[in-house]
Amino acid sequence: MSTLNRLVLWNIDHTLVDVGRVTREAYAEAFERTTGRPLVRLAPTPGRTESEIIFETLAFNDIVTTDDHLPAFMVALTEAFAARRAGLREHGRVLAGAAEALAALAALPGTAQTVLTGSIRPNALLKVGELGLDRHLDLDSGGYENGVYSKAALLEIARTRTAEKHRARFTETVYIADSPRDVQAAHIAGAPIVAVATGSATESELRAAGADVVLATLADTDRVVRAVTELGAR
Template sequence: MKHLILWDIDGTILRSGGVAGESLRAAMTRTFGVITGAPFAYAGMTDRQILFNSYPDHDQAALLDQMPGFIDIYMEELSARREEYARRGGPMPGVREVLQHLQQTPDVLQTLLTGNIKDSARAKLSFFGLDHYLDIEIGAYGSDHHHRPALVPFAVQRAAARYGRTFSGQEIVVIGDTPNDVACGKANGARIIAVATGAFTSQQLREAGADAVLEDLTDTAIAVKIILGE
């Protein structure tokens, strides 16, 4: 295998129409009480970091101790909004075709690098029949660490354990829609493909240091060529 492709979800593979954030806030309120942190944008953040920022007056270790119960409640909230998610959100244009093409490409292994906890990542993709295109088990998630750049080694180690192949440097491709995705890739020496399908413009993503920027994924051939560095 020549490429380990690490996909972000929100703003890259899927648009949620605000449903994911509503589910997350409802679960936090049910688990930890009224949110005390000032409002902030979630884009590019891990769920752990969102939790810490939402409750700045709470001990972080104490918050993490309650994570199992929080995850159960979050999944309840997300599942209860499944129809609303389908109505207001959905796959980004062209993403299904790109995922399918890469899945069928020799020497390519694709998984997730996302701020979502693993359970919500799997659920979101399964809502739209996209989960089978990626090896979710070797991905890296917001449930692994709060700091996004720290997630890449989790995916690398899991890929090595499962496939006997250790990826490094430009063999790793990070695909995302925020400057945080770009910073994550840069911190790990990966190649970074940014897509301007989220809250940030192409110019902002270029200025952040992405190796390539796509407006969207609607042209499958071009998207695949750029992702694979051909």
């Protein structure tokens, strides 16, 4: 049995990185390839899975969806992101304190870190890899959009995958994310959450949603580590 007992799950977009420009460009290209029409309005993205964003975007743009739309859009979105690998490095940015928080938590005994994201796996790997944040993340075991499960279900999948891979029994799981929808997912899955106001939600909105700890940013590394260890020990 592994000595790992603490699992930290990270949301990616607007928690660790901001790649909004590339995301919008990739969605516009994927939409046009899938529907033959230019994208007029992109659905809200915070806290959502890729499939939710795709279906709402199609609806917002008056596209009557069929069974073929989602898989075709997923393929087009994967290819559009891959074509913008250099753009992720040029226009994307690591959010303040993200790299330092990952490194500090990696140094805690018994701690594993992976991602819990609404992004499809190839795009998630590009976001963290191209911006140099993959060193401390077990990306084989994360929870990724797969067209079927909610973020709450993906949290349990990520926990189970990581535990099985490392032959570990996680007695502590903490999710770090930035939206009220992520707070809701954590509550459903029974995991405490550290919410950071680095996305579209304010600190007061995150508190109102029921986040266990709310931080303005990840810039105070000691505060991030303390929040994770204290929540995990509950």
